[in-house]
Amino acid sequence: MTQPNLDPVFQAAAQRFGVDPDLLRAQAHVESGFDSGAVSPKGAVGLMQILPSTAKALGVDPTDPAQSILGAAALMRQNLDRYQGNLEAAVAAYHGGTDPANWGPKTQGYVTKVANTFQAIKGNAGMLPMDKPSAPAPGDDPVIAALTAGAPASGPQGARQPAQGVDPVIAALTGQPTTTAQPQNSASPTPYDPTADMSTWQKVMAGAGKAVVDIGRGGGQLLRHGIEAIAPPEKGVSDLVTGGAGHSFADTLGLPTQADIDYAKQLDAPLMRTGAGTAGYIGGNLATTLLPLGLAAKGAQAANMTRSAALAQQLMNPGTYKAAAAGGALLANLQPVASDESRVENTLWGAAGGAGGKALAAGLGRVATPVQNALTPVAQKAVDTLRGAGVPLDLAQTTGSPFWNRVRSSLSDNVFTAGGQQEMRDAQQQAYNAAVLKTMGADAPAATSDVMGDARRQLNAKIGDVLSRNQVQIDMPALNQLAATQAAAAESEKGPAVKIINRIVDSMDGQGNIDGQVAYGIKKDLDRMGSSADSDLAHFARQTRSTLMDSMNASLSGADQQTFSQARGQMANMFNIERAVDKTGTGNISPQRLAAALNTARNRSFSVYGNGPQDLVNLAQAGAQVLPDKLPNSGTTARMFMQALPGLVTGAGTYAATGDPLEAAKYAGGVVALPKLAQMLLNNPASVRRLSQGVGSPAVQAMLQKATKNQALGAALMRAPAAGLTAPLPAPQQ
Structure with missing residues (x-):
């Protein structure tokens, strides 16, 4: 061919x-x-x-x-x-x-x-x-x-040359002259940037001015289309009005031609590529929409035109997404349409922008006002306890929001965010470990064997030092308690428990006093017996130790009593904490196991009835309520693959459509970025504080909400990229 x-x-x-x-x-x-x-x-x-x-x-x-x-x-x-x-x-x-x-x-x-x-x-x-x-x-x-x-x-020689005023492209494509409307403006095809010497404020004002002028251009374009649909110039129908063959009445009125619209778009493109110009354009769209509608609504109200006032109010502040989309579509139809644009497409974008404006209002409203707190008073107390202890909490834990709890669960399974979620859990666990260990006098992020051993030695040294300077008085109530414990141990055939009580009695002098060092030695033997695998023997040992420690405390006074009482409380906490330490060597303390240890019969005086120091009890109960995941997650490979699938499909589809691997990676990365953004909002302390407390004062919150309660902002935001980022057409030719 x-x-x-x-x-x-x-x-x-x-x-x-x-x-x-x-x-x-x-x-x-x-x-x-x-x-x-x-x-x-x-x-x-x-x-x-x-x-x-x-x-x-x-x-x-x-x-x-x-x-x-x-x-x-x-x-x-x-x-x-x-x-x-x-x-x-x-x-x-x-x-x-x-x-x-x-x-x-x-x-x-x-x-x-x-x-x-x-x-x-x-x-x-x-x-x-x-x-x-x-x-x-x-x-x-x-x-x-x-x-x-x-x-x-x-x-080429012999080819028909296009006549003056004929579009050269049409002439080349058709091989014959074709008459086209001439532009009312002309310029060199060399691109002209009118923003080159503009300040930021001048660009903002120019963008706002463009928004106002565009309404006029768009309306004029619609009017031209209407006139030429009724009286097409090529048919001479408009001669009745203009008196000239082939002349459009729209030209007589000075309405913009398509060439004028295209050339204006070319000149405006540099402005709309600037952030200041785009911001001004959005503001101008808001002004040209809200101001006339506001004046119309007030005028209609003053004239008792209820329906007209209601219509204007509905356009300014649509109550439904359907109304917002209709308002956005109306605004889009008032915009000029260049040769490389479609009015139908612009209308669809405008409708999407209107609905988007309403969605933006809802979104900013959520940011402006706090996330709804779903915590019960008990749960709120638990959150306050952990925060006060320095444990970082995410947005789901801080507010109890079911939505954010589901987000957190999905992020834990997402291949792109699971690592970040694990880091958050590790940070929480370490802070919780440190808060719990502080109740036994230790300063460490994990209850390792070294930490627990050092803490025990230090506490025993404090108690031993105090007892070395004092005697222990075993009074009659204490003797009665020891006798009851010994009788129960004898009945259970727990000989070691019977013998150690006899040892206490034998160590007493005529006034019922025991040398402090002797009492301290018996106490350490009871510590070892209290850790016995024989649960009955351990029970009698702990009971005997409690009676002995009460007698020690009652025998002291002043600074010695204060030191002994503090060390005794820390040692009691240590015995409960050691039952909640992870056995794999991580040194992590399980809030659930700690709460269970404190809920045993011997500790219920503290955990149930609130007797004695409550710091460890509060931490145990708060951790058990707040720190576990609210929703289960499988963590399986298949589920993690499903989390990554949207990004993979989006990237593959983009590559199939464009053949560009970098573009495909960008689209796939966008899908990945969404859970990353959600993770930042969920875990970042600043965002947690902002979302749980709301933005600024009530006045600021009200301003943000009112500023977004109409479709104009959404339509303007949707229109701005189309106005600024679409490549400009060249200037019309002479």
């Missing part, structure tokens, strides 16, 4: 977009060898090798050679504008994308090939001579020869 002569298309596309036609020819040679049926391994299609997704955005068919050239010219115009006319960077971006980090060796090789081909074309005058093409010289590249043996820039 004979390849059509595409020189007129190259010339026309280059003229429209301000790109060198020889550069486009060089790219066509390197991209596909002028094969309009070429398809790359990454899915790029046609003469200029354009990805289907890019072609869709440009509105061209990449399999059609003429449209492919037109799309390539538009892309090169965008790249030249983006890189301030740097030709090498523009060509690299055509191949490797707009991120220079992706311009590897292949992209550099592509740039070199295009440059060599471009120079070859330029070296041969770049255009076809007026006469018939000559055969290529031996050894010449036949494609280069074909490129350099065609028609001049004005078109």
